[in-house]
Amino acid sequence: MELRTKFARLAYLMLALACAPSALAQRFITVASTTSTEQSGLFKHLLPAFEQKTGIEVRIVALGTGQALDLARRGDADVVFVHAKSAEEEFLREGQGVRRFPVMYNDFVIVGPKADPAGIVHGADAPEALRKIKNASAAFVSRGDRSGTHIAEVNLWTAAGIDIAKEKGPWYRETGQGMGPALNTASSMNAYLLSDRATWLAFSNRGELAVLVEGDKRLLNQYGVMLVNPEKHPNVKRADGQAFIDWLVSPEGQAAIAAYKIEGEQLFFPNAGEPGA
Amino acid sequence: MLPLILEDVSFVVGGRAIIDRISCDLAAGPRTVILGPNGSGKSVLMRLCHGLLTPTSGRIVWGGNVDDGRPRAQAMVFQRPVMLRRSALANVTYGLALAGVPRAKRERRAREVLDAVGLMQVAARPARVLSGGEQQKLALARAWALEPEVLFLDEPTANLDPGATREVERIVDEIHASGTKIVMSTHNLGQARRLADEILFMSGGRLADHAPVEQFFAEPSTGEAASFIKGELPWS
Amino acid sequence: MIFAADGTLWGIVLLSLRVTVTAVAVATVVGLPLGAALAIRRFAGRHVLLVTLNALMGLPPVVVGLVVYLLLSRAGPLGELGLLFTPTAMVIAQAILVTPIIAGLSRQVLEDAWHEYEEQLRSLGATPTAAAATLLWDTRYSLVTVVLAGFGRAAAEVGAVIIVGGNIEGVTRVMTTAISLETSKGDLPLALGLGLILVAVVFLINAAAQVIKTAAVRRYG
Numbered sequence: 001m002e003l004r005t006k007f008a009r010l011a012y013l014m015l016a017l018a019c020a021p022s023a024l025a026q027r028f029i030t031v032a033s034t035t036s037t038e039q040s041g042l043f044k045h046l047l048p049a050f051e052q053k054t055g056i057e058v059r060i061v062a063l064g065t066g067q068a069l070d071l072a073r074r075g076d077a078d079v080v081f082v083h084a085k086s087a088e089e090e091f092l093r094e095g096q097g098v099r100r101f102p103v104m105y106n107d108f109v110i111v112g113p114k115a116d117p118a119g120i121v122h123g124a125d126a127p128e129a130l131r132k133i134k135n136a137s138a139a140f141v142s143r144g145d146r147s148g149t150h151i152a153e154v155n156l157w158t159a160a161g162i163d164i165a166k167e168k169g170p171w172y173r174e175t176g177q178g179m180g181p182a183l184n185t186a187s188s189m190n191a192y193l194l195s196d197r198a199t200w201l202a203f204s205n206r207g208e209l210a211v212l213v214e215g216d217k218r219l220l221n222q223y224g225v226m227l228v229n230p231e232k233h234p235n236v237k238r239a240d241g242q243a244f245i246d247w248l249v250s251p252e253g254q255a256a257i258a259a260y261k262i263e264g265e266q267l268f269f270p271n272a273g274e275p276g277a
Numbered sequence: 278m279l280p281l282i283l284e285d286v287s288f289v290v291g292g293r294a295i296i297d298r299i300s301c302d303l304a305a306g307p308r309t310v311i312l313g314p315n316g317s318g319k320s321v322l323m324r325l326c327h328g329l330l331t332p333t334s335g336r337i338v339w340g341g342n343v344d345d346g347r348p349r350a351q352a353m354v355f356q357r358p359v360m361l362r363r364s365a366l367a368n369v370t371y372g373l374a375l376a377g378v379p380r381a382k383r384e385r386r387a388r389e390v391l392d393a394v395g396l397m398q399v400a401a402r403p404a405r406v407l408s409g410g411e412q413q414k415l416a417l418a419r420a421w422a423l424e425p426e427v428l429f430l431d432e433p434t435a436n437l438d439p440g441a442t443r444e445v446e447r448i449v450d451e452i453h454a455s456g457t458k459i460v461m462s463t464h465n466l467g468q469a470r471r472l473a474d475e476i477l478f479m480s481g482g483r484l485a486d487h488a489p490v491e492q493f494f495a496e497p498s499t500g501e502a503a504s505f506i507k508g509e510l511p512w513s
Numbered sequence: 514m515i516f517a518a519d520g521t522l523w524g525i526v527l528l529s530l531r532v533t534v535t536a537v538a539v540a541t542v543v544g545l546p547l548g549a550a551l552a553i554r555r556f557a558g559r560h561v562l563l564v565t566l567n568a569l570m571g572l573p574p575v576v577v578g579l580v581v582y583l584l585l586s587r588a589g590p591l592g593e594l595g596l597l598f599t600p601t602a603m604v605i606a607q608a609i610l611v612t613p614i615i616a617g618l619s620r621q622v623l624e625d626a627w628h629e630y631e632e633q634l635r636s637l638g639a640t641p642t643a644a645a646a647t648l649l650w651d652t653r654y655s656l657v658t659v660v661l662a663g664f665g666r667a668a669a670e671v672g673a674v675i676i677v678g679g680n681i682e683g684v685t686r687v688m689t690t691a692i693s694l695e696t697s698k699g700d701l702p703l704a705l706g707l708g709l710i711l712v713a714v715v716f717l718i719n720a721a722a723q724v725i726k727t728a729a730v731r732r733y734g
Contacts, residue, residue, distance in 0.1 A: 030598060035697070039694075039697065039698050043682075044682075059598065059679075059681045059684055060681060060682070061598060061679035061680075061681060062679075062680070073588075074586045074587055074588035074589075075586070075587030075588055075592070076586050076587050076588070076597055076598075177697070178697055180696075180697030180698045180699055181696075181697045183699060184696075184697065184699055187699075202698065203698065203699040204698075204699045204700055204701075205699035205700075205701055206699075233587060235587055235592075235595070
């Protein structure tokens with residue numbers, strides 16, 4: 001690196017050190033979660049109660065599930081709160097997390113154009129609906145971003161006996177973006193899409209889209225929370241992070257989750273302590 | 278510092294000798310005018326003497342010391358004055374500040390020279406809105422304020438009307454009277470006659486003649502000089 | 514719709530200004546002397562440096578964000594500072610983004626001025642440092658435009674601040690990241706409203722600079 005640039009970087013660092021104290025004065029934890037959870041508005045509703053009770057500010061960094069876990073692997077978060085059980089369990093096996101607590105679940109829905117060219121409306125079999133979409137070569141938008149939603153979608157294709165990675169065609173559009181942008185894209189293309197109910201309810205740019213398939217047990221979306229392992233990342237705020245986890249699974253936290261509604265509909269269903277969740 | 282001695286000085290660019298083996302002595306006292314047609318190398322010679330350019334061969338020696346850096350107490354006035362974006366007064370004090378003159382003395386000295394050149398009424402005005410003649414007088418004031426031992430002037434009146442030209446010549450005379458050696462270039466015969474004590478006549482990058490002014494005009498030692506005086510020297 | 518979110522909205526606007534103004538200030542302090550040095554000095558490799566600088570003016574913000582993230586991440590070399598997901602990180606990223614712009618554009622302005630001033634300043638005995646300072650002051654009006662260009666770039670970008678800031682509500686959410694969020698939530702009217710506010714703020718700053726410039730020109734010429 002050229003000398004001038006080195007000097008400049010040093011100057012920035014000194015400035016940063018001068019500025020840093022103000023950021024550290026407030027007691028806080030960093031929680032890596034998903035864009036769909038944040039965009040559902042759950043945190044806005046949930047966090048003030050916790051912060052008032054404990055004085056701990058919860059800073060949510062919202063990314064896709066894969067990114068959130070990677071963030072934690074680099075030690076940049078204290079707690080992860082995502083919804084992809086298999087990925088979370090891998091995280092634990094790597095020794096990156098301390099323990100996984102189930103917190104709540106919501107469900108996915110398959111939305112699509114009211115005109116429904118693939119004829120899936122009112123179906124109760126999600127994989128079957130996907131098979132019909134593929135057979136009709138109807139436009140389908142996928143997250144394509146290793147998010148919990150994307151993983152769930154891939155699992156449904158597999159349940160339908162389709163290896164989507166090999167069998168996709170031009171009708172299958174991978175956006176690599178969050179739930180919201182994917183919904184925007186589906187709305188403008190009049191395409192089918194797998195979405196979590198929470199984001200769907202909070203989404204206002206629906207266009208011609210409507211919920212076509214719901215209720216299948218395979219559409220359930222389980223959330224888990226984990227403390228990032230302080231043995232691997234000494235900077236993790238163990239006590240405060242654990243306090244947040246304890247609160248989420250406590251009767252008080254679970255009640256707060258259940259109380260969150262959009263247009264009178266409950267979005268998340270608390271199930272901490274449910275065996276096998 | 279003076280005399281200024283040039284020993285076989287050349288300035289070659291791209292194979293062309295813009296200054297071609299010039300040797301001469303410039304002593305304190307006489308007003309030296311470098312005369313010659315356009316393209317003869319007058320401007321380049323001035324810049325070599327002042328130190329803005331370095332000769333490609335030969336030596337330029339001040340007062341017996343080898344030239345290893347520009348000597349101080351020199352100033353130069355260019356054909357087109359360059360003024361900073363500030364008041365006329367501030368342009369003069371700028372030069373004094375660079376020369377290390379203490380703040381208290383700067384403004385006093387600046388006002389002195391502005392008065393001497395007749396620019397007191399415009400001292401507070403932005404220098405860049407002054408007329409061409411006023412700016413050139415300001416440039417003279419700025420140089421004079423430094424009390425230089427040598428003042429170089431590169432065709433200072435080439436862009437001025439006759440009235441402004443007369444004023445500039447008057448100021449140059451006063452500067453000389455206050456003890457500064459004058460080295461000025463011009464292609465104007467009348468101006469050379471009026472201002473010079475000695476003439477350095479240049480042609481094609483060479484020093485074609487070096488004589489006291491009367492002698493130069495009465496008996497030029499080269500054919501080129503004679504032609505130039507008669508107004509017959511072709512464009513080079 | 515905007516007025517309902519009053520307190521939060523103010524916070525977002527003020528944070529945007531705080532981050533961008535600080536970043537531009539740092540970039541100016543570093544970039545102007547750098548531009549002056551490049552304009553005046555001749556040295557081996559100068560052409561390579563100029564080409565590099567001009568290329569860096571077009572640095573994609575998201576690339577800068579990624580690099581700064583990797584530096585500030587706990588797993589990275591500067592993780593100890595704990596700067597990730599703070600406004601300071603955003604200032605750092607934007608300063609890195611804007612410095613080449615200020616250095617590159619000012620270099621051009623100063624080089625043009627140097628062509629005009631060089632002989633006279635050297636004749637008066639100005640050292641390179643004194644000459645640089647003089648040029649910087651004399652070209653101040655053009656330099657204001659250069660700084661405003663840098664400001665515009667920083668105020669408009671989202672790629673860098675969203676990666677190193679994390680778009681955390683109340684902490685690192687600025688106008689551009691808020692617009693991005695509202696767009697992806699599908700709340701397009703709100704996103705558009707925020708966008709108009711952002712444009713208005715930038716416009717006001719440019720207008721203020723123009724007023725100051727005009728007044729100064731009248732006084733100093």
